[in-house]
Amino acid sequence: MKFDEFDAQMRIYETAHDQLIAPDFYVVARLDGRGFTKLTKEKLDLEKPFAVEFRDAMAITVKHMMNCGARVVYGYTQSDEISLLFHREDASFNRKHRKLLSILAGEASAAFTHELKHMGVFDCRLSILPNEAKVLDYFAWRVEDAHRNSLNAYCYWKLREKGKSVAEATRQLKSLSVAEKNELLFSMGINYNNLPVWQKRGMGFYWKIQEKVGFNPVSRQETKVLRKILYQEMELPLTNYKQLITQLMHT
Template sequence: MKFDELDSKIRVFETAHDYCVLPGIYMVARLDGRSFTRLTKEVHDFESPFDERFRNAMVQAVEHLMNCGFRVTYGYTQSDEISLLLDRNENTFGRKTRKMNSVLAGEASAKFSLLLGGVACFDCRFSQLPTKGDVVDYFRWRSEDAHRNALNAHCYWALRKEGQDAHHANEALMKLSVADKNELLFQRGVNFNDLPSWRKRGIGVVWERHEKEAVNQKTGQPVTTTRRRLKPVFDLPMRDEYSDFVASLIEEGKQVA
């Protein structure tokens, strides 16, 4: 059988289930670390419940993903997950989710492994969101999830450091309301509201414009040019203000495009 015949016969098994996101639909990629509890507690000695070294590595991974060939409007990270809002008109790989998932997961895994000095792995999935409001709600969802997880993590590790094992610490928290968890921390000298925002709400990564001094290659004269660069936001706004923040980024992305 000739190569062209083999190619036509076999390639269909690889591509038969390719799915392409429809034009005009917003795409958000969400990446999660695989077995990161073991990675951060057993393989690497990170401080619990939060470690700035781990935080910084996650931010650098987000920045890498926003510069690896896709047009990304907004990046967000909390805990061991990353969310990326792609430009609404992004057409890389013909908007095939199989290709985008594999490339983004591979890029994140490779970058984080290099930063960590050991193997780390991410998976990736796509949310297809019809409206700007759905995009805003997605990021509100992840922000609220970050807040809930942060409160639980601080309570859990407070109990663990007092000698409770994992089972009893988890069991104790299941019986507590949000107010009870705040009180648990307060009795141990921690006011949850006073903790750094990035622990409670996650971290955003946005594009900002800045002026850069350069030299005109034809005339040799100094000139000022405008460039874009990435900026981490460690103090994200809350609730409705965060919704407005995300909405403004979507509008700005439209203007840039």
Template structure:
């Protein structure tokens, strides 16, 4: 996730909605819109799109691109809102940020004692939510013996790795 965008990766063997793209689109857009609206007390709408990525390299490329997009959008947003809070009008703040390269944006923030590099990772490159297999210890009620089992657990990851480490993370966790 980043900003108002959510990218989902379905396992290639997942058969949700019989893999019907139109059904997946309508359900996901509806669920995201409903949940966000309820949580924030005002109506919100989300759209959706499906990208069929036929191999793991394209999946890696896609998620790496989304992470870079998150970083670029976060840097722009931090600059814009810093200018707005310091009294700049919407148009003036937009125009000032629009012409700056990455380093100039960092410098602009730093001029107001904001070090973008020190912000939490989730603010700069989004968050990940994914299933992870975890070992659970249980008790067999009939025999009283301790048992081990594997369960899937949702993990919210607020510190996703960068660059080639992100590619490795994707390969290890999703393929």
């Protein structure tokens, strides 16, 4: 058999399960750190529960993901996960589902590892959303998850500081309501409401047009140029979050 024929025959096995994402659907990719409980608590032994070093490595990974070929209009990170909202008309990798998954997981793992100098691997899944309302629901869902994660993380570490074992702290947390968790923290000197917004709601990333003032040495006049910058929002709004995302979907 000629090689060309053999090649075509074998490629069928590689491509037979390729799926395309239909046009007009919104795509959100979610990358999640693999085994990051072990990475953060055992290998890195980070300052608990929110380490700036870890936060910054996640932020740099999001920025990398928003600059690696596809048209990402909004990036969001909380805990060990990253969500990327693609422009509705983005056609990167011909909207091939498997190609997107593998490229995104590879890019995120490489960027994070490079930044932290410690191996960090991300998995990736895609939500294929039928309309704008579902995109808004998606991000409301992840912010709610961030809120729960941060409340649990603070309670967990406070209980551990008080001498509880991993199993005891985990068990006690399971039996508490949200209000009780807030009370527990308050009794140990932490007012949850006063914690930094990025810890409670995560961080958002989006493109902004900014005016830059320069100086033209020939005409000796001030010049103004518009440039696109990747903005990092550390204080995501509570009430106008949906408006922000709606606006970004239409950019």
